[in-house]
Amino acid sequence: MPETAYERYLHADKILSYQKKDDELICDGERDFQGVQQESEFIWTRINLLLKKTSKKIMSGDPNGATRSLEQAAALWSSLTVKSEELLWRLWPNDFLKIRTVIGAGGSTSDSPRYRQSEQLAKNIWGPFTDQLKKSSITVSQLLKMEDHDEMRALLKAMMWYDYRVQEFQIAHIYLVLGEIGDRTVGLKGGTTDYLIRRQSQYLFPELWESINELYQ
Numbered sequence: 001m002p003e004t005a006y007e008r009y010l011h012a013d014k015i016l017s018y019q020k021k022d023d024e025l026i027c028d029g030e031r032d033f034q035g036v037q038q039e040s041e042f043i044w045t046r047i048n049l050l051l052k053k054t055s056k057k058i059m060s061g062d063p064n065g066a067t068r069s070l071e072q073a074a075a076l077w078s079s080l081t082v083k084s085e086e087l088l089w090r091l092w093p094n095d096f097l098k099i100r101t102v103i104g105a106g107g108s109t110s111d112s113p114r115y116r117q118s119e120q121l122a123k124n125i126w127g128p129f130t131d132q133l134k135k136s137s138i139t140v141s142q143l144l145k146m147e148d149h150d151e152m153r154a155l156l157k158a159m160m161w162y163d164y165r166v167q168e169f170q171i172a173h174i175y176l177v178l179g180e181i182g183d184r185t186v187g188l189k190g191g192t193t194d195y196l197i198r199r200q201s202q203y204l205f206p207e208l209w210e211s212i213n214e215l216y217q
């Protein structure tokens with residue numbers, strides 16, 4: 001069949017050539033596992049673009065635009081959460097045992113540059129946000145007590161929402177790990193669920209959450 005314009009635009013041939021062929025799969029679950037990991041990389045590139053846009057919009061004094069970009073990025077994390085849940089639901093542990101033998105050492109998603117970048121880009125939002133507040137001579141604690149400054153308050157809420165959506169993914173992923181390798185087997189980078197639980201408690205915007213405590217002091 002001749003290549004359609006749709007396939008040409010998507011580079012469909014190239015993309016699909018990176019997927020194992022049906023007869024190369026070592027078990028049925030491998031299509032799901034490899035597929036989810038590949039899709040995740042694409043999603044992180046979309047998240048990262050939105051996070052870059054968020055920072056730019058804050059710096060250019062467009063908090064509304066920043067809020068929209070950040071909320072969209074948060075929604076994309078939900079699709080990663082669903083993918084993690086999908087594997088917990090479908091991937092048989094003994095299939096994953098076989099898949100692990102072909103991934104090899106150094107194959108941990110921990111080493112995904114796009115995932116790491118997403119973390120850095122999100123953390124980078126806090127500085128420009130507080131800089132903008134400084135321009136109006138207000139602190140985060142003061143903003144929490146205000147009833148005006150709607151745009152900055154919406155952006156602060158979007159940051160809570162974003163952090164939550166990432167945490168939600170981390171929790172789904174911890175359960176996936178429990179369901180595939182248990183809580184004592186080390187991952188491909190030497191971590192167990194203990195490491196993931198510690199990571200899960202590290203917020204992207206620690207100062208934001210801390211400021212809520214201050215409100216009640």
Ligand code: HEM
Pocket residue numbers: 033036037040080083084087091096108109110111115173176177180181186187188189190191192193195196199
């Ligand atoms: C299917 C079975 C999976 C298992 C058993 C598993 C296991 C693990 C383990 C043990 C770690 C800790 C580091 C290490 O030693 O590798 C880890 C890290 C990670 N995994 Fe998975 N994983 C699985 C699937 C996935 C999927 C489908 C995704 C993405 C959608 C994913 C995303 C991540 C990320 C982002 C990290 C880094 C966490 C951090 O350091 O902040 N994993 N995984």
